[in-house]
Amino acid sequence: MARRMGERGLYELYEEDPERADYLVFGRVSHADRRGFLRGAGLAAMGALVGAGIPFHRNMPAGLIPAAFAAETELELFEGKDGLVLLNDRPVNAETPPHLLDDSVTPNARHFVRNNGIVPDMALAMNAEGWRLTVDGAVDTPLELSLDDLRSRFEVVKLKLQIECGGNGRAGFNPPAKGNQWTLGAVGNAEWTGVRYADVLKAAGVKGDAIYTAHYGMDGHLSGNPDKLPISRGVPLAKAMEPHSLIAFEMNGEPIPALNGFPVRTICPGWPGSTSQKWLRRIQLRDVVHDGPKMTGTSYRVPYYNVAPGTKVDKQDFKIIESMPVKSLITAPQSNLTLDRRELQVRGHAWAGDRSVARMHISVDFGASWIEADLDAPPNPYSWQDWRATVRFPEKGYYEIWARATDDQGHMQPFAVNWNPKGYLNNSMHRIAVTVSA
Amino acid sequence: MRLRVFLPQRRRTGSLMLVAGLVIGLLTAPGQPLAEDDPFGSDWPEGPGREETGYLCGACHSLRLVTQQGLSRRDWDETLDWMVEEQEMEPLDAEEREIILSYLSEHFGVDHRPARLQAVPGFQAIPTNQ
8 A cells, every 4th residue: 555655665764864865755955054955846745745834944954754744634634524625725625515415414524614724733633632712801700711611611502503604606706706716515504512602701701892702713824933823703792692602612413523623613603604713712802893814904804885896995995794695505406417307306405694594486497487495494593494395397408496595684695696806795596407308 | 653644545635645656756766757746736737937836835825726716917916915915925026926927827817717616507607898
């Protein structure tokens, strides 16, 4: 096996002659001062093996096998995901094809991954020893809580909660928007176990001037700079105090997978997934809107008025995205089905950010007419809702099945969504292709 | 303490697969140049600036992040500014910047859409005057 051979060979080589091994494997030649010197292909190769760039590579002693080789890598963890499409491997970003999101509760292996930085060592090791959550800032009593503290001091709740990346559907924008080109599957609805975010804040005692929370995670910046955070977002106090916002430590009854935020993350359901901070280590209450990385500028923001496609918009004119819009997916059948019958069962899920879905409609004639689907109530608020319908095709030929959800305030999914510079909030209708052959 | 090196075997692991091949190749035949001795992969287009751009972008993140994009030259220019201002990239000298900007604009311009996206219903592009 290549893996065993490579493993043994590399260690033997380093044991015999570390400097020669550096040269052979990474093209690294030691400096006179005994520092290693990586450039070109060698640096890229070592970076690829470590799973990150090595900004301080000039300081790395010659003959040293990077410590990161000892740990599981993020890509190795991705191998444990079932059928996800990898958009980016450093950092890992992967979405789930709609037909693999058919379960009412999304299994861990099929929950999308959107990472901004490097998965922390604690998550790679899946060992939460020494982990503490700090709650500080505008509170009466700052807290330092262990996992046991969370479990013993607060009521433990289990909720099915939908999380959708703010950029889900970005690939549908033209002109294209920067960033990961998500199509349909950056959404999931797992059962999360944790404590209410509100209960933890109440235990700390929220001061009167607190208006916003700030989340800090343990993930590392891609540049390798230890002083830089890849992402630190938060929510208005009211969202944190909402009884379905959680500080979660289990996903579908198991420790949260490393790629999804082990050991603890916030869940702020119905809002852009980035408000559900992974690998959580600190919650700070602030008397201003949090200004951490990816809170400011154009990140997770849209213009507060509609703009023509391609418009350059002044940063002053952007507002922070809060609730995600009404949306739905067809999870069965898979698109591009060929059928020799005139009748078909169709099903999927629908969700609506902070709201619930009131009605679900299906069309097989490009939106000219609609039938109402059978729509389930959510098992708890902020869960997506299952729906199903039987559609009939009048003759053979090519059809598209379109799905359109309407939320409890009457907002419907559009056919085409207004463009915005960063490609957020695409809730246009999901369409699948069906060919009736006879 | 036993260290362990991860050498993935599956194709979809992309650059790591390549590096694994490189490592094994070097161990079995030191000094021999290898056909697969390409740190960027076959989907990183040939052309002026290929190496400079690959090493610059690939130092911190996967080149998949680049190959997904379809941006105008102006947007690529802004992206390089953002990388310097927000993401710790070292500033480029004018000549280097021109080479890299030209490579990115040439191969990942607004008409570039990865094949994966063209197969997703509902993601057909709406014509614009841009």
